Amino acid sequence: MGQGARTATTLAVLSGLVVLASLWGWQATTKPLPHEEEIPLCSDTTVPAGTEIFRDQVVVSVFNGSTRTGLASATMEQLVERGFVEAETGNAPKKVRTVEIWSDQPTNPAVQLVQQQFRGARVVSGEQLGLGVVVVVGEQFKELGPNVESVTAAADATICSPPTE
Structure with a gap:
């Protein structure tokens, strides 16, 4: 060649x-x-009566129902420090005076546990703005209340709980 x-x-x-x-x-x-398959932040979990529900089993969304900038984020940060699972923060569609938990299930153990973190919080019917227990903080909200670690379910209930891996 x-x-x-x-x-x-x-x-x-x-x-x-x-x-x-x-x-x-x-x-x-x-x-x-x-x-990647998205893992949901929470899924409906049935808890039988008598089950103790702890903060790390409860997903919370906090919304600002005041004119104070950053109130929802600051409140969420405090709840996360206590062990709650963070979902969403933002502005509420309406203003509130103090603290409201927007739920149609006032006896739900997750709702009760979150309610006990705030002094004078009321459970009222409201829009499901986010995942889990919806908290709306208002102009007169100052600080979290008692640091309650758990509640016991009085009846069978369904809570929005983080998935177990």
Whole structure:
């Protein structure tokens, strides 16, 4: 084989490798990225009567029902420090005076446990603004109340609890 033929063969082989590498690279670049399955923040968990419910089993959303900037975030931070699971924060669609727990289930143990963290909090029917127990803090809210660790379910109930892994 002459020098010219060897050069032509080498160039042909290298060109073929470049084409194959380009095809492989294009395929890898345009391939959809794998997506992780999103783990829900909480799922409905049935708790039988007599079960003790602890703060780390309760998901809470806090909304600002006042004109004070950052009130919901600051309150959520304090609840997380106590062991509650954070869901959502934001602004409430209406203003409230002190603290309201928006729920149609005032005897739910998760609602009761969150309510006991606030002095004078009322449970009222309201919009389900976020996941878990919805707390709306108002203009006259100053600080959290007693640091209650758990409550016992008086009857069978369903709570929004973080998934166990």
